[in-house]
Amino acid sequence: MRTATCTLLMSLALCGDAFTAISSVAHDPVAIDLPAPQKTGGKPLMDALSARATSRNFTANEPALPPQQLSNLLWAGFGINRPDGKRTAPTAHNSQNITIHVLLDTGAYTYEPAKNQLRRVIVNGQPVGDIRALGGTQDFARNAPVTLIYVCDAIFHTSAGAIPPLQTSAIHAGAIAQNVSLYCASAGLKGGVRMSIPKEKLAAALGITPNRIILAQSIGQDSPAAPKP
Numbered sequence: 001m002r003t004a005t006c007t008l009l010m011s012l013a014l015c016g017d018a019f020t021a022i023s024s025v026a027h028d029p030v031a032i033d034l035p036a037p038q039k040t041g042g043k044p045l046m047d048a049l050s051a052r053a054t055s056r057n058f059t060a061n062e063p064a065l066p067p068q069q070l071s072n073l074l075w076a077g078f079g080i081n082r083p084d085g086k087r088t089a090p091t092a093h094n095s096q097n098i099t100i101h102v103l104l105d106t107g108a109y110t111y112e113p114a115k116n117q118l119r120r121v122i123v124n125g126q127p128v129g130d131i132r133a134l135g136g137t138q139d140f141a142r143n144a145p146v147t148l149i150y151v152c153d154a155i156f157h158t159s160a161g162a163i164p165p166l167q168t169s170a171i172h173a174g175a176i177a178q179n180v181s182l183y184c185a186s187a188g189l190k191g192g193v194r195m196s197i198p199k200e201k202l203a204a205a206l207g208i209t210p211n212r213i214i215l216a217q218s219i220g221q222d223s224p225a226a227p228k229p
């Protein structure tokens, strides 16, 4: 589906700041600058909590998320919210050991919060293309315009010994995913988290080991006409 690609790239090209950003990465075609996240507004927290729900209602030709919404939701999920570089979600020992992989129809990217960029995933010297169909074992996954894959970066050690990486990373991913879910509820977006992921195939496509994949989350624009599950 190219609709999402065109919308993202056209929106970036038509937006003044984003156009500057694209020009600035002209020598670095693997990076896409996102618009600065909007850190105010949206539904009040209690309204967002009232609206939060899982939707699997993704059909063919789902509209793309505008770049502004993509930037907002990534910042809400795990952006930098303080001058010391700390993030919107807590992590043990401030390890920040989750990288969000962003699957779009334009390709697979990692979210780089310090630069507010999407950086193309390169495997064996080749940019990774549209692998959204590998973002879930359920059919709807391939249609979601955005799928986030929460990937554990590394085992980390403290003076008390090694922190169980999967247990800790699962907690981290859960906190990030809930931030994203509440942003979605606040902004009128649909989606949900899942663990039904073809980890071996997805990991191979992303050039990582399968045990680093913790959780997936698909997001799309909600349609008032869409049947509620």
Ligand SMILES: Cc1cc2nc3c(=O)[nH]c(=O)nc-3n(C[C@H](O)[C@H](O)[C@H](O)COP(=O)(O)O)c2cc1C
Residues within 6 Å of the ligand: 052, 053, 054, 055, 056, 138, 192, 193, 194, 195, 196, 197
């Ligand atoms: C850790 C976790 C794993 C999940 N895995 C899947 C999944 O693989 N596929 C799916 O369709 N939903 C998955 N879900 C969504 C749950 O089915 C959903 O949250 C639950 O039915 C409650 O519905 P609600 O989110 O609308 O409250 C998962 C949720 C969590 C928290």
